[in-house]
Amino acid sequence: MRRLFVHFYIFIILAVIGLGWSLEHILREEEPSMPVWMPPFASLLSAQVPHMSHPNQLAEQLNETVIAMPLSAVAWPEPELQRLATGEAIALFNSRQQIYFYLLAQHQPEAELWRIGPIGQPVDKPTYWYHLLAFALLILLATLWVWPLARDLLKIERHLGKLPQQTQQPLRLPKRSMVSSLADSMNAMRKQIQHLLGLQRELTRAVSHDLRTPLTRMKFTLALLTEKKHQDALSADVIEMEQMVETLLDYAKLEGQEKLLQRSKVNMNELCVNLVDKLNSMPGPQVQLHMSGYISCLCDGHYIERALQNLIQNARVFANEKVDVWVIKKKNHVIMHVDDDGPGIAEDDHAYILQPFVRLDPSREKAHGGQGLGLTIVARIAEWHQADLSIHTSPLGGARFTFTLPA
Template identity: 35%
Template sequence: MNRIFFRFFVLVMLSITAATFVIYFAFSRLFGDPLDDIARRQAAAQIFLLEQYVDQAPPDDWLTRLNNVREVSDVRYDLIPLGEARAALSAGRRAVLDRGGIVLDPAGRSFYRRVDLEGERYIGSHEEVLRAQNLPIDIDQALKREALRYIIVAVALLVPIALWSRSHWQGLQALSRVADEFGSGKLTARAQMKPSAAVYPLAERINHMADRIEHLLEAQKSLLHSVSHELRTPIARLEFALELLDARAKDPDLGKRIRAMEGDLHELNALVGELLDMSKLDSARNLQAEPTALAPLLRECTRMLPPSPHSLDCAVPDDLGEPELDRRLLARAVCNLLRNAQKYAGSRIELSAARNGNAIEIAVDDDGPGIPEDEREKIFDPFYRLDRSRDRATGGFGLGLSIARKAVALHGGTLRAESSALGGARFVITLPA
C-alpha cells in the first residue's frame, strides 16, 4: 500500500520538475531568456543613465558625459573595438549588437552596446563598442527567488494532494486489514466506513462480497456437518446389525461376506470422520497455538504409527526450539505424511528435521516409486489419488495429504512434495521458527 502512494508522490514531484523546465524553455522561446530579463531589471539604473544622460548629450559632448559618469559610478565603462566585442559574443547576440541594441552578459556582470551606427558621436565611433563591467547583477539571488517561487507552488500543490491521498490511503489500509482478517478465517470481518469516505463504494462492494462468501461457506459447512452426522446414525445401526448377524451365522462364506461388509462400513465411518476433520481446518480460529517442544513431538509421531514392516529412521535433533504451534494439528499432519510413506515405501522411511535460518524444515522421505513432477501439486487436492486403479485399502481416500497441507497452512507454513535422495518421494514441511 505504501508503495502505491510513494510512486504517486514521486510522479507528482517529477511532473512539477518537468513543468518547471517546460515553462523555462517556453518563455525563453517566446519572450527571450528569463535570465536576461532578470539581469536587465537589475542593471536598469545603469542602462537608464546611459540612454537618458549620456546619449542625450550633443555629439561633441558625448565623451565628456561618459567620463563624468565614470568618475561617480562603481561600474567600469570601457570603449573597445567592434571586432573584439563581436568575438566575445555568440552569433545571436552579435546580431543584436550589430543592430545597436544592448547585449547583456549576466555571467560576466556586464553589457555591450555600440556607441552609434553612423559615427556621429566622434570620428570612428561607429567602430567602437561601449562595455560596462561590474554591474550590480546577482543571478544567484535571482535564481534563489525563482526557485522559492516554484517551491511555494509545489507545496501549494502537494499539500492538498497529500491530504487527498491520506484519506484514500487510510481507506485502503482499512480495506487491507479487513481482507487479511477475512482471509485468515474471520468471516464476520467487514469494512466500517462513513458514506463520505472516498473508497466507500469499494468498501460496500467488498462487504457484499464478504456476506455472500460467508453465507456460502456457512451453508457448505452446515450441509457437510448435517450429512456427516446423518450418515453416522445408519452406519451405527448397520454395524450393530452386522455384529448380530455375524454372531448367528454358521455358513463360513456368509461370515466372510459379513466381515467384508463390516470393512466397508468401517471405511465409510473413517471417511465421514475425515470429512469432519477437513471442515474444521477452514479457519484459524480452530488453532490452539502454544509454545511446544518440537523434537519430542516429532519423535512421539513415530510411536503413533501402526505396525509396519518398513524401517523408520528418525533424525531429529534436540535444538529445534519451542515454536508457537497447535500440538494436535501438527502431529496429525506429520502422522499423515508418515502413514502415506508406509503405504508406498519399499523398505525404508526417514523422518528428519532441521533449523534453516528463521524457519524449521521437517521432511519425510521414502524409497517408494516417487511422484511424477506434474502431479506434485495435484496430490494435495481432496480425493485425488495417483493410481486410480488402487483399491481404497491401499490408496486411502485422498484426504490425508490435503488435511496435512491445511494443518500446516494454519501455522503459517508450507508443505511441498519433492524427489527424495532415497529414490522415492519427499514431503517437506516449512514452519516459521
C-alpha cells in the first residue's frame, strides 16, 4: 500500500509540473510582427517631443492619448534606458496586441516619461479551448495512471472468483505492478485455504472409512450373540453408526458440488406433493402441505428436494403432533416455511444450529438418529442457489425454518 501511495504522489507531482510546462509553451503568445509604419512614426515622435512642453500638445497633434509618468513607473533594462536617454521612442505591445510608444521628455524640470497610446484595434483571443486542453491532458494522464491499476485489480477479482478450484494456477502480476504485493499475499492465502480444505476432506473420508472396520466387527459379534436383549442393544448401535458413516460420506461428497448444479425449470407443486407423500408413509407426525396455484422455479430440483426433506425430517423429529409446510410464490421468490409444534429454538442458537455436528439436545436427537449435519447441508444448498435460510418462531409454537429461493 505504501508503494501505491508513493507512486500516486510522484504521478501527481510530475503531472502538475508537466502540464504547467507544456501549457506555458502552448499558450505563450508569439511576438507580434512590427507594422511598416512603426519606424517612421517613432522617428517623428523623437523629432517632435523635444519642441513640446506638455503632453496635451502632442495628444492634440496626434489625436491619441498621451500621459506623463515617472521614469521609474516602468522597470527598464539598461539598454532601453540608454535608448530613451538619446531621445529614441520605444514601442511595446500589450496583451491585446496594441502598441504603446514611450519617450523621455528631458526638457522638463525633471525627466518624465511620456506614453502615447494605445494605438490599434485590440485583438481578443478566445481562451476557453485552453481550459479544455488542460482538462483533456489531465484526464489523459489520469487514465494512463489508473488503467494498469484497474487492469490488475480486475485480474485479482477474477482470480478470487475461481479460488476454490484446486487446479487454479497462482496469480501472476508484473513486478512493476502497484498491487503485486497484494497478489503475492492472495496467492499465499489461496495455498493455505486449499491446504485446510484438503485436510478437512481427508479427515472426513478417513473417519468415515475407519468407522467401517469396527462396524464390520460389531456385525460379526452381533451374529454370534444369542441373548435377545444384548442383540437388540448392539443392533441399535450398529444402525446408528451406519447412519453416521453414511451422513459423513454424504457431507464430504457435497464439497465442490456447486459447479455440478443442473438448473432447470422445476414444478414445485409436483416436487412438494411427492416428497410429503413419501415422508407421510414413514412413522412420525403427519405433514400438512399448503400451497395454491402453479409454482415453478429455476433451480436444481434434486438438491432443493433434499433441502426441503432435511427441513421436514428435522421438524418431525422435534414436533409433538403437527408439521406444516407452506410454499408461497411472492414476486420473484419462492418461499418455503416448515413449521412444527415442538419446543422451538432459542434466538441465540439460530446461527449456531446451522454449523456442522451441532445438536442442541444431544440426548433427544440421539434417540432419533441425528448427527447434526442435516441443517448444515440445507445451508450449503441455500448458499449454492443464492437463497436465504432463516429461523423464526412458528405459529404452531415451535420452530419455523424459512427457505427463500430466487425464482
